[in-house]
Amino acid sequence: MGKLLVRPYVILLLVVASLVVLTPPGLIEAQLVNGFYASHGCPKAESIIKSAVITAIQQNSANAPGLLRIFFHDCIVNGCDASVLIDSPSEKDAIPNQTLHGFAVIDTAKAQVEEVCPGIVSCADIVALAAETSVAITSGGRVSWEVPTGRRDGLVSSAAAALAAIPRPTDTVATITSKFAARGLSVEQMVALSGAHTIGLAHCSAFSNRLSPTLDSTLASPLAQSLLTLCPSGSNNTTNLDVTTPTKFDAAYFRNLQVGLGLLTSDAELQSDGSTSGFVSANTNFNTFATNFISSMIAMGNVEVLTGTAGQIRANCHQFNS
Helix, strand or coil: CCCCCCCHHHHHHHHHHHHHHHCCHHHCCCCCEECHHHHCCCCCHHHHHHHHHHHHHHHCCCHHHHHHHHHHHHHHHHCCCCHHHCCCCCHHHCHHHCCCCCHHHHHHHHHHHHHHCCCCCCHHHHHHHHHHHHHHHHCCCCCCCCCEECCEECCCCCHHHHHHHCCCCCCCHHHHHHHHHCCCCCHHHHHHHHHHHHCCEEEHHHHHHHCCCCCCCCCCHHHHHHHHHHCCCCCCCEEECCCCCCCCCCCHHHHHHHCCCCCCHHHHHHHHCCCCHHHHHHHCCHHHHHHHHHHHHHHHHCCCCECCCCCECCCECCECCC
């Protein structure tokens, strides 16, 4: 009997077929890339978006932490799919999202990029680029990175899902760790991302549990007394999350935790819990924090993204395409 000949192209087809069968669908879909729009019909997209965000922050510095918070609250729920932007009934109805702000900045950036290249740039990518630009500005350019892009917008927005997934200011480290782990993020990444609290504000309701009915003994006395004055019963005033350098994106947040100046329960417990205190200490070094934060932001920006033909490119960030 003659030898069985298997031609090279037959072998190749067999290998490809086996990969399709054995590889989970999510691993063979298109992935995010740096500079996606440069080769996908809108080379000026990133510069247009960043310019819009810079202008908005120059007009109102509160837009920077607002845009960063939108990114977190988007990605932690169903992945980075701009589902948090959808108008009610939606994720916006969840209590943690009722104090979000900065949506108008996303709208402005979307409108400007639509004028140049309609139907190409996703709202999800605008959210991610706006977050990076906010960090770059508030850090004085010391914390900046190239944002991988190519996300598409999601088709679901649920208040119940948001309420379940978003960490609460009263959550323990174990609970927050579990919520981040559900999105494939590690304890170390969770601690680094908590460093976003180096900018922004919190309402009295977010930390009132540390003031009454019993004053939290781990709060540094001067801070405790100022908070008691700021937040009489029933008040919902605001104060800085970082009480030392509130407008600068730096490592002061972590140093504050070590001396009882963390504002929220979820902040303070990062220092008191043995599973996270070592990461707090490491991040007191600015260069270490910057490196950890950038890598963690990129990781979070990759959570459950929609690419290729999945999802849609919304014409209006506030509503699904009809």
